[in-house]
Amino acid sequence: MSSTGSEIAVKPQGTAQRTKTRELWRRLKKDKFAVAGGIVLLTVIILGIAAPLLTSYNPYDAVLDQRLLPPGTGGHLLGTDQMGRDLLTRLFYGARISVMVGFVAVAIALFFGIIVGLFAGYYGGLVDTIFMRGIDILMAFPYVLLAIAIIAALGPGLFQAMIAIAIVGIPYYARIVRGTVLSLREKEFVEAEKALGAGNLRIIFKHILPNTMAPIIVAATLDVGWMIIAAAGLSFLGLGAQPPTAEWGVMLSEGRNFLRVAPWVSIFPGLCIFIVVLSLNLLGDGLRDALDPRLKE
Template sequence: MSSTGIQLTKGTQEVIRRGKLAELWRRFKKDKFAVIGGVILLVVILCAIFAPLITHYDPNETQLEQRLLPPGTEGHFLGTDEVGRDMFTRLVYGARVSVMIGFVAVAIALFFGILVGLFAGYYGGWIDTILMRCIDVLMAFPYVLLAISIIAALGPGLLQAMVAISIVGIPYYARIVRGTVLSLRNKEFIEAEKALGASNMRIIFKHILPNTMAPIIVAATLDVGWMIIAAAGLSFLGLGAQPPTAEWGVMLSEGRKFLRVAPYVSLLPGVCIFLVVLSLNLLGDGLRDALDPRLKQ
């Protein structure tokens, strides 16, 4: 059933869906910066996936006789770090870890945030009160302080950092989804479904959830960049990924000791973080404008 309460055949629904996707793509590709952001992100993801095919070096193999070779050196065009590891190799393998943390952390936060927002917004009453007071407790702490506190309880490590920033991100999505559900639950097509005897679970997941996806997609796209920065920051402080793991935050932390003699050791992972976060922000802005052109106007 459509949002107008009119029953449509599957074929008609498929035609409408394809038409909407075509219109979405037409609006999206008009934003050149969003397209550039998407291309940068795609290149980074492909490099991370095919890292063993791009470089033949081991990201953790040390060669002390080749330590701190400058960029442009034959065989190491981005140079080597303080223990002779190839910088390009570590950046490529580091993309695997950093980008994976961002997307997985957002996926976890998105899953629990959507569930909390859906049930709180749809049922209201004491369910809404209990769930949203729990969200308020999480939001009462500064994000970074809460993440550090969680890691202090769990112990430092890559998995622990991922869990910490995921928990920190749950309130963000829960409030977005709850607000959208509150505006949808009394719409005519929802009342029509109730009149037809549809269960609450069917209404929530088949009719309300799809109508909340536009703001969720935009929020998630923008939030991946924040998650990558947060994970890199925790690794920089020694609370996330641990040496010798090839991760951009770890590389920043290790390179700060050599800023005077070899600034590229810290500069290169910093540039990678900047480019990925910038590409995600550009992509998120483009999706926002494509999904709701009224925002741009």
């Protein structure tokens, strides 16, 4: 009897979750721009993963007698850079690094931001004061300046740049989660769980956290684009990925000295950053409307 009763209790919940997922997907499919953004982003990710299968060139092998070839010449579809390296190949490999940095940095910022926001919002009082004053200190500095200061302490490099922009992003998620938790902790389902004897951690992670996911997903999707731009900007300044790494910010930086004679060396990496960030913004806007249709209305 007990097992049958538990199955009866679980099935409606699973069915309701599947129904919510299908409804979300139905709403998202209606937004053609969001679907286009998702397709473009997925295509870029696939091209980055399949880079060794798509090109026979090595992204790091210099061929000095083929320096700065225009697009379409010498078997190079997008031309070559100042070291004679195939530009299309480096763009494929650069997609791996640039997109990966954006997603990993958001994941790190998201993890710590969620933890800080959940505990600060749920417990309030001294815990809230300590956590949020630390967040206020981080937010007191301009984002780029804070990232540069962190890299100055850690040293230049791709990993250091990723950690720096992740730290800079923590306050963004902490404040979003805290604000949502403050509105949820007094709800009836939380009071019911407390009356049933549920512990604070169970309430926080099993009941409150799932109800904060909608704004978090939207914020994270939109923030990946910002992280990609920030990482590319730091690499452009010589603080992130270092030459000869095939990273879009590095490629932009290397090509700026040849804008008059070979503008394609900088144009194509810049265009890749623009397309990926635009696709992420379109996808994020679509997710926002799908998760909360009232915003669109």
